[in-house]
Structures are given as structure tokens and as C-alpha cells.
Amino acid sequence: MATGTLYTYPENFRAYKALIAAKYSGAKVTVSPDFKLGVSNTTKEFLDKFPLGKVPAFESSNGDCVFESNAIAQYVGNAKLQGSNTRDQALIQQWINFGDNEVYPASCTWVFPTLGITPFNKQEGEKAKEQMKNAMTVLNNYMRTRTYLVGERISQADISLACNLMLAYQNVMDPSFRDSFGNVNRWFNTLVNQPQFKAVIGTFTLCSKMKEADGKKYAELHGAGGKKEGKSKKEQPKKEKKKEVEEEELPQLPREKKDPWADCPQGAFNYDEYKREYSNKDTLKEALPYFWKNFEPENMSIWHCDYNYRKDLTKVFMTSNLIRGFFQRIDKMRKNAFGSMCILGEDDDHNISGVWFWRGSGLAFELCDDWKVDYESYTWKKLDPKDEKTKKLVQDYFDMAAVVDGKKCLQGSIYK
Amino acid sequence: MVDTCDELSRLATYLGVSCGKMSFDGKEKVPVLKVQNNSNPKGLVTVAKYLTRSSQNAKNLLGATPEEKAAVDQWLEYRITRIDRSAQDKDVTNTLKELNHYLADKVYIMGSCLTLADILLYNGLIEIMGGLTFYEKETFMNLSRWFDNIQHQPALRQSLGLVSFQRNQLYKGVKVH
Numbered sequence: 001m002a003t004g005t006l007y008t009y010p011e012n013f014r015a016y017k018a019l020i021a022a023k024y025s026g027a028k029v030t031v032s033p034d035f036k037l038g039v040s041n042t043t044k045e046f047l048d049k050f051p052l053g054k055v056p057a058f059e060s061s062n063g064d065c066v067f068e069s070n071a072i073a074q075y076v077g078n079a080k081l082q083g084s085n086t087r088d089q090a091l092i093q094q095w096i097n098f099g100d101n102e103v104y105p106a107s108c109t110w111v112f113p114t115l116g117i118t119p120f121n122k123q124e125g126e127k128a129k130e131q132m133k134n135a136m137t138v139l140n141n142y143m144r145t146r147t148y149l150v151g152e153r154i155s156q157a158d159i160s161l162a163c164n165l166m167l168a169y170q171n172v173m174d175p176s177f178r179d180s181f182g183n184v185n186r187w188f189n190t191l192v193n194q195p196q197f198k199a200v201i202g203t204f205t206l207c208s209k210m211k212e213a214d215g216k217k218y219a220e221l222h223g224a225g226g227k228k229e230g231k232s233k234k235e236q237p238k239k240e241k242k243k244e245v246e247e248e249e250l251p252q253l254p255r256e257k258k259d260p261w262a263d264c265p266q267g268a269f270n271y272d273e274y275k276r277e278y279s280n281k282d283t284l285k286e287a288l289p290y291f292w293k294n295f296e297p298e299n300m301s302i303w304h305c306d307y308n309y310r311k312d313l314t315k316v317f318m319t320s321n322l323i324r325g326f327f328q329r330i331d332k333m334r335k336n337a338f339g340s341m342c343i344l345g346e347d348d349d350h351n352i353s354g355v356w357f358w359r360g361s362g363l364a365f366e367l368c369d370d371w372k373v374d375y376e377s378y379t380w381k382k383l384d385p386k387d388e389k390t391k392k393l394v395q396d397y398f399d400m401a402a403v404v405d406g407k408k409c410l411q412g413s414i415y416k
Numbered sequence: 417m418v419d420t421c422d423e424l425s426r427l428a429t430y431l432g433v434s435c436g437k438m439s440f441d442g443k444e445k446v447p448v449l450k451v452q453n454n455s456n457p458k459g460l461v462t463v464a465k466y467l468t469r470s471s472q473n474a475k476n477l478l479g480a481t482p483e484e485k486a487a488v489d490q491w492l493e494y495r496i497t498r499i500d501r502s503a504q505d506k507d508v509t510n511t512l513k514e515l516n517h518y519l520a521d522k523v524y525i526m527g528s529c530l531t532l533a534d535i536l537l538y539n540g541l542i543e544i545m546g547g548l549t550f551y552e553k554e555t556f557m558n559l560s561r562w563f564d565n566i567q568h569q570p571a572l573r574q575s576l577g578l579v580s581f582q583r584n585q586l587y588k589g590v591k592v593h
Contacts, residue, residue, distance in 0.1 A: 145561055145583050147523055152568030186521045193528035 002027040002076045004060035007046070009037040014069035015056040016163045016200055018076055021156060023196035025078035029058075036331075070096055073156060081156040091150045095157035098135070099164035106131035107168040114171055116217030125213065132168060136181045143183035154194070162191045166204070174210040216312075220377065260368035261336055264360030267299030271336055271359075275416045278338075283399045291394075297385050301361045304393060305378040307352035316410050319343050319352060323413050326374040330415075333371055337364055339415040340397040344407035353405065355383075355397035356415070420447045420460050423539045426574050427464055430535070431471035438463075460500075461492045461536070468532055477532045487526045491533035499540040508544060512556050513593040519558040523565070530566075538566045546579045553581060554590045 002022075006029050008015035015031075022029040032040075040046060041053045049065040050057040058072040059065050066072050074082060083089035109128035113120035139161075143149075149157040165188060169178070178185055191197055192204040274294070278287040313319045323341050339356030358364040365375035383390040396404040400412035421438045424447055428435030437450040446459045449466065457466045468474045479485035502508045515537075519525075525533040545553075545563050553560045564581045567573050 144557065145581075147561055147565035152565050182521055186523060189521075190523040190528045195529070 001025065001078075002029070002060055004028075004058055004064075004076075005030050005032050006056055006058050006072070007032045007035050007041065007050075008056040009035065012056060013163045013166055016166075017069050017156075017160045018056060018058065018072040019200045020159050020163070020197055021073045021077040021081055023199050024081055024154070024159075025076060027076040027078075029076050070100070070160065073160065077156055080153065081159070083150065083155060088150050088155070092155050092157040095149045096160045098139075099161040102135040102138075103132070103161070103168075104164045106135065107164070107172075111167050111171045111211075113213035113218070114211035116214045116219075116221050119218055120213035120215060132173075136178075136184055140181040140183045143187050146187075148187070154191070158187075158191055159197075162188055162197075166192075166201075169206055170204070171207055171211050174207050177210065178206075221373070260332075260371075261359055263367075264336075265299050267296045267359065269294050269296050269300060269359075271338065275338060278398070278414075278416065284395070288395060288398060291398075292391075295357075295385060300357055300359060302355065302357045302383040302385055302390060302394065303363070304381045304383055305352075305354050305356065308377050308379055310351040313350055313352070314348060316343055316347060316350065319350065320411055320413070323352060327413065327415050329373045330365065330371045332368070333358070333364060334416065336360075337415065340400065340412060341415065342397060342400060342404050342412040343410040344404055345410065346408065347410070350410055352378075353397075354378075355393055424449070424460070424463050424467065426539075426572075426576075427535065428467050429574065430571050431467055431474055431477075433467055433471045435467060461496060464492070464532060464536060476529065477535075479526065479531060484527055484531075488531050488533045491525050491531075492536055495533075495536045495540045499537070499544075512544070512559060516556040516559040516593050519562045523562070525562075530569075534562075534566050535572060538563065538572070542567075542576065542579065546577075550582055551587055551590070554585065554587055555593050557592045 002025075006015060006018060008031060019029060019031070021027075034040070035055070037055070041050070041055055041057075046057075047053055049059060050067050052067060054067060056069050056072055057065070057067045058075060060075070064075070066075050083092045106128040109118075109124055110132060112118040113125060148154055149161065169188060189206075192201065197204075274287070274291060277290045281287055307313070313322075320343065323343075326341075337356065337358035339354055339358075341352055341354035343350050344353055345351055360367070363375065363380055365371040383393065393405060397412075400409060400414075402409060404412075421440055424438060425435050435449065439448050439450065440446075441448050441458065444458070447463055448456050448458045449463045450456055457463045465478065468477050471477075476484075479488040498507075498511050498514075502511055524530055525537060541563060545560075548556070560581050563579065567576075567578055
């Protein structure tokens with residue numbers, strides 16, 4: 001039985017094909033925990049094994065290096081999933097290819113603009129929707145008399161095609177669209193609720209309302225407009241790839257190895273030690289006193305921020321996702337920074353504000369191109385560490401009490 | 417009705433439990449299982465549930481959550497009251513219609529995995545399904561699809577024959593119930 005490591009970023013539908021197959025076959029596939037897209041797959045070590053630098057990529061315990069998601073799925077699957085005779089094997093292949101060629105391209109063209117990954121093109125979008133309808137009609141007629149695609153048991157065909165449909169079922173195929181494909185829905189729902197699927201994808205929620213193309217998000221993700229035109233252009237392909245959860249192709253990017261913090265004096269403040277204090281001890285009694293005792297005004301700075309687009313924030317969980325995304329994109333900054341972001345206000349009328357501190361006296365986000373994605377959506381104000389007001393703000397935000405800065409605190413997240 | 421004993425011993429084999437001595441109570445017309453302490457479980461559903469609960473590998477055949485368990489129970493009762501006791505053809509047709517309609521958006525009777533409800537309904541319907549014409553099977557499309565899927569578990573079917581179903585549409589303009 002196959003054992004090995006799968007390299008992928010989280011929530012990769014292509015990787016799911018293999019991970020679910022492994023659940024059925026019992027193959028021991030571990031997802032590489034420290035894989036970072038755009039970093040791990042551009043190292044020489046990775047490229048020696050997988051010259052394309054694309055994920056998912058699988059390295060078996062006996063040294064085989066396999067790329068291409070379908071191949072990996074086959075590698076970690078078993079005979080039951082792949083068909084016991086040539087006829088079944090051929091039919092399984094047929095439906096895998098159907099998913100890759102008929103469903104997937106159309107679903108990307110339709111869904112990506114709604115996630116802000118690609119720009120919206122009305123003509124293309126409508127065409128893709130039609131193609132999707134066609135594919136779904138074919139599938140619906142086929143499934144009328146069938147429970148699973150090939151034979152009477154779940155095969156790789158079911159796993160792969162269902163994975164290829166997830167994107168559309170999750171984002172755009174709302175009840176009014178999917179109701180005419182009852183047979184496909186029955187099949188899809190049964191699959192995503194199988195224990196082997198659930199173990200990999202968790203609970204799958206079907207789309208309740210068709211998402212519309214989001215031009216603003218696209219602009220935000222791709223850093224369009226503004227004074228930094230020149231720089232953000234250079235940056236664009238990288239960000240695009242990061243967001244493109246479904247993209248298997250990942251061209252390598254030349255990366256600078258230089259430490260972004262190199263120009264800021266290091267100082268004696270120990271960020272790790274502080275974060276340990278903060279995480280393990282009482283904020284008011286121990287962590288804050290520790291902070292103020294060790295704070296070095298010459299090497300560090302404290303900042304306050306407010307989100308600029310308050311009117312775009314509606315649901316708290318969505319706002320919370322926005323913050324989480326921000327944190328993820330500046331992951332590399334953790335080493336020398338700490339921040340608290342709070343959602344303040346009421347359920348349908350709130351804003352994001354935060355208090356941060358980091359190494360150096362300027363805006364830390366400007367030190368590295370990778371960190372510039374979100375910070376321009378906020379207004380940043382440097383705080384005077386000697387001011388009593390600053391002390392109060394720091395205390396409010398870091399302690400995340402019910403009332404922060406005079407406003408009701410709905411939720412707080414710590415960047416540490 | 418004697419073959420409920422066969423049905424239960426097939427179930428016992430499927431579950432990997434030894435079912436001991438099974439007899440048929442002619443007066444009450446129910447199967448009886450002889451167990452060690454003489455509290456002999458009686459009746460198809462009772463014995464079936466007893467066997468399932470004694471099995472190691474029956475995972476969630478009786479449903480995982482309280483809601484699922486209740487739903488499975490309901491369908492087991494359905495088997496007794498609606499299928500086994502349908503006296504007239506009219507009743508049978510109504511039951512098939514009802515099941516066909518119910519199964520339109522489902523792969524299994526309850527939830528997304530096989531339960532005891534599927535097994536007992538399958539057994540209760542074998543004779544009826546085997547007696548349908550291809551035309552009738554096509555009018556009960558969803559029921560046929562479900563039945564065909566269940567009967568393709570060799571471990572469940574064991575020595576029983578396969579009822580044949582047609583994948584392609586044979587008749588034009590069939591009105592599905």
C-alpha cells in the first residue's frame with residue numbers, strides 16, 4: 001500500500017481527489033504540514049523532485065515522485081476504485097476526463113470572477129454558464145438510472161468528478177440553477193456526505209445564492225490603481241497565484257533572499273518571549289506590564305489602524321474572514337510583529353480597528369512586497385508610546401474586553 | 417412467510433454474527449431466535465435489531481444520531497406494516513409509488529450510507545420487484561435504481577438471484593410515478 005507525503009496548499013480540490021482516494025484505500029498519505037505555496041515549491045530540493053514546481057505533488061516512501069493529481073489519485077488508490085476490468089477502467093477514465101475537460105474549465109471561468117481571482121468578462125461568463133448547463137444535463141440524464149457513475153460502487157470516477165464540481169456547487173449553482181439536475185444533486189450530496197469524503201473536506205455547504213462577479217475584490221487582490229502602480233504590477237502574478245486555489249500550474253518566481261527587516265535595528269525586545277507571556281498569562285497583570293517594561297521606543301513602534309471601507313462590511317463572519325486572510329498573507333511578518341484586530345460596532349454596522357507593534361519605526365508592511373496586499377485598505381496612525389491614551393488603547397485592544405476604545409467589541413483576532 | 421428465517425440468517429451472515437437456532441412461530445407467524453438466557457427475541461424487526469446490535473462490524477446500520485435512529489425505526493416499521501401486510505395489488509402499487517417518489521433525491525433510504533432500513537426493505541421487495549415487467553420497472557425509476565444498487569452488494573444478496581434492470585430507456589413516453 002502506498003505511503004508518502006503530499007505537497008499542496010490547503011483546500012486544493014485537486015489534492016482532494018488523491019486524499020479521498022487514500023481514505024478509501026487506506027493508503028497512508030500525510031499532507032506536508034509546512035508547505036508554503038510560492039516558497040516551498042520553488043526550492044531547489046523541491047524542483048529536483050518535481051521539475052514543474054506545481055502542486056499537488058506526491059513523494060512516496062519508496063522514493064517515487066508523482067505529479068498530476070489524477071496520477072497521484074491512482075497511485076494512492078486501490079483496485080476497487082479503479083475498476084476490476086478493462087471496461088470499467090475505461091468508463092472510469094471517461095468520467096475523470098469529462099470532469100477535467102467539460103466541467104472544470106467552465107466552472108473556473110464562471111466562478112473565478114466571483115472570487116475576484118480573474119477579471120469578469122460577461123461574454124465568457126455566459127458562455128461558461130451554458131457549458132456548465134450542458135455538462136450537467138448530460139450527467140443528469142446519465143444518472144437517472146444510476147446510483148454511482150460506474151458499476152454500483154463508488155469509484156475514482158465519482159471522487160474525481162465530485163471534486164471537480166465542488167467549486168461550482170459551493171459558489172454559483174444555487175437552488176434555482178441546480179433544481180433541474182435532481183439526479184446529479186442526489187449523487188453529489190451522497191458523495192460529499194460519505195465518511196471518507198467528510199474526513200478530508202469536512203462539512204460541505206451547497207451554495208444558497210449565486211455569487212456575482214466581484215470587480216472590487218479583484219482590484220483589491222491584484223493591487224490595481226493607486227500610486228504604487230509600478231511595484232504592484234511586478235507583484236501581480238505572485239498574488240494571483242496565491243489566491244488561485246485551484247491552479248495547478250505555478251511558475252517559479254525569482255525570489256530575493258534578503259531579510260526584509262535587515263535595515264531596522266534589532267534591539268533587545270524578545271517577540272517570542274512576549275508572545276509566550278501574552279498567550280499563557282493574564283494580559284492585564286502580566287503580559288502588559290512585561291510589554292511596557294521591555295518596550296524600546298528607539299527600535300519599535302506602535303500603530304493604530306482603521307479599515308477604510310466600513311460600508312462594505314456586513315456580516316461579522318465575513319469581516320472575520322477578511323482579517324484572517326490579511327494575517328495569512330503577512331505570515332512571514334510574525335517574527336517581529338504583534339497585533340490585535342477587533343471588530344467593533346454592531347452586527348450589520350461595524351468596522352475593523354487594530355493596534356499593532358513591530359520592529360522598526362516605519363510601516364512594516366512596506367518592507368516586503370509580499371506584505372503589501374492588504375495594508376493600503378487601512379488608515380495607519382503611529383501612536384506615541386509616552387501618551388497615556390496610547391497605554392489605554394494598547395490595553396483595550398490587547399485585552400479584548402467587551403468594550404474597546406468606547407465601542408462594543410464583537411470579535412477580536414490576535415496576530416502573533 | 418417462512419423465508420423471514422432465511423432473511424434473518426442471511427443478515428446474520430452479513431453482520432458476521434452467529435444467529436443460533438431460528439424457528440418460526442406458526443401461531444403468531446413470526447420468526448423466533450433462540451438465545452442462551454431464554455429471553456428469545458421474536459419478530460422480524462426485533463430479531464434483526466438484536467442481531468445488528470450484537471454485531472461488531474455493523475457500525476451505523478441503525479443510524480448514528482438519535483434522529484437517524486428514529487428514522488431507521490420508522491422504515492423498519494414501514495416494512496412490516498406497508499410491505500409485508502399489503503394484501504391487494506392496489507396496496508402494493510401505492511407502496512411502490514410512495515417509495516419511488518421518496519427515493520427521487522436519495523441514494524439510500526436514510527442518510528448517505530446503507531442502514532438496516534435498506535437491507536430490510538430490499539429483502540421485503542425482492543419478490544415484488546422480481547415480478548414487475550420492464551415497463552413497470554421503468555415507471556418506478558427511482559425505486560429500481562435504489563434496488564439495483566442495494567442488490568449489487570454480494571455480501572447482502574448472498575445466494576439470491578439478481579433482479580434484472582434496464583439502464584437504457586426501453587419505452588417511449590413512460591410516465592414515471
